[in-house]
Amino acid sequence: METKNLVSSFYKYVKIENPAVLQKEIFQLCESMGLEGRILLGEEGINGSVYGAEDKINLFKESLRNNILLSDIEFKESETEKIAFRKLFVRIRKEVVHSGLKVNLENTADFVTPKQLKEMLDKNEEIVLVDMRNDYEAKIGRFRNAVTLSMRNFRDLPKVISEIENLKEKKIVTYCTGGIRCEKSSAYLKENGFENVMQLKGGILKFGEEYPDTYWEGKCFVFDDRLAIDLNKKNKDTLNNCAWCSKPCDDYTNCHNLDCDRLFICCEECKEPNNKSCCGGCKSSPKRRKEFNEIGNQLTT
Numbered sequence: 248m249e250t251k252n253l254v255s256s257f258y259k260y261v262k263i264e265n266p267a268v269l270q271k272e273i274f275q276l277c278e279s280m281g282l283e284g285r286i287l288l289g290e291e292g293i294n295g296s297v298y299g300a301e302d303k304i305n306l307f308k309e310s311l312r313n314n315i316l317l318s319d320i321e322f323k324e325s326e327t328e329k330i331a332f333r334k335l336f337v338r339i340r341k342e343v344v345h346s347g348l349k350v351n352l353e354n355t356a357d358f359v360t361p362k363q364l365k366e367m368l369d370k371n372e373e374i375v376l377v378d379m380r381n382d383y384e385a386k387i388g389r390f391r392n393a394v395t396l397s398m399r400n401f402r403d404l405p406k407v408i409s410e411i412e413n414l415k416e417k418k419i420v421t422y423c424t425g426g427i428r429c430e431k432s433s434a435y436l437k438e439n440g441f442e443n444v445m446q447l448k449g450g451i452l453k454f455g456e457e458y459p460d461t462y463w464e465g466k467c468f469v470f471d472d473r474l475a476i477d478l479n480k481k482n483k484d485t486l487n488n489c490a491w492c493s494k495p496c497d498d499y500t501n502c503h504n505l506d507c508d509r510l511f512i513c514c515e516e517c518k519e520p521n522n523k524s525c526c527g528g529c530k531s532s533p534k535r536r537k538e539f540n541e542i543g544n545q546l547t548t
């Protein structure tokens with residue numbers, strides 16, 4: 248029987264008194280089942296993705312939910328044929344998504360479920376979708392007519408907030424990959440004069456599970472070795488073009504010149520002939536990345 252591999256993502260903001268204890272438990276649990284992934288833990292909560300065989304992922308979810316603090320944690324799943332993670336990291340962090348935002352999480356915006364958002368869009372309601380992700384994420388996929396921000400890192404939100412000054416009185420629905428960035432960023436918007444803010448529950452991933460081929464265009468960037476996944480089953484329109492041959496393409500490659508390390512769009516056929524590099528200069532550079540498409544160090548949520 249062929250085993251199906253899944254990536255399961257999850258987060259929860261919850262007070263964890265002693266993250267080190269949970270860190271050890273989760274690490275041993277994943278290790279014993281051969282799961283790889285990246286999990287961040289802190290006193291403010293947990294955020295992570297795990298990758299492995301479906302039955303092992305299910306056991307992992309069950310074990311996590313057995314922890315009283317995490318009994319209602321929600322998972323977003325995607326089936327994958329590509330390797331998503333090659334290592335296991337379970338780390339302790341002050342913030343489980345680095346934002347640097349000094350916000351009160353009690354001010355987080357009300358949730359809109361994928362179903363509610365779908366209905367609002369079907370009815371042409373006057374809402375503005377605001378993409379809370381980084382610019383390179385939105386470049387390869389976003390909700391139709393969404394407003395995107397020019398930030399390279401989530402922690403730059405305060406610097407780019409002026410780009411959406413004009414939306415302060417509008418009805419806004421924020422979204423991000425799995426929902427976690429919106430918990431703080433929606434609170435930040437509310438604390439900075441935005442009057443009518445809501446956030447998409449479960450993010451793009453949940454919406455894509457429930458309503459593929461509706462309002463999403465392009466691919467969904469993910470912070471693992473896959474770099475992007477398809478949300479749509481049929482409508483696989485591309486928003487960009489290969490840097491080398493200009494054919495329609497939304498696939499990122501991390502330039503294999505380690506001094507460059509830039510994400511660029513490159514089709515499958517152009518990778519090898521161009522030494523997995525973004526330009527002529529990088530193509531001949533001797534400092535090369537290892538074979539796999541690992542995410543460059545400069546990329547963080």
Ligand SMILES: [Zn+2]
Binds near residue numbers: 490492513514515516
């Ligand atoms: Zn090409």
Ligand SMILES: [Zn+2]
Binds near residue numbers: 503504507
């Ligand atoms: Zn390069």
